[in-house]
């Protein structure tokens with residue numbers, strides 16, 4: 001688990017500190033970061049997939065338990081009401 005490993009946790013905190021510093025810098029340069037958004041995304045296997053995870057998800061009737069193709073975070077600037085997707 002990421003947060004239970006003190007070394008990984010320290011690495012993550014360092015990375016976050018650097019991101020914060022960059023964002024503050026950009027704001028100081030006059031960029032409007034009020035619409036900055038972070039979004040978690042997950043791409044799961046197809047509904048027809050029959051791997052162990054997907055079968056378990058089907059049994060539990062919980063699509064979130066399906067096998068993952070991709071799992072991550074995206075940081076983007078929202079463009080108001082329209083075009084919120086990156």
Ligand SMILES: [Zn+2]
Nearest residue numbers: 045051054067
């Ligand atoms: Zn699967």
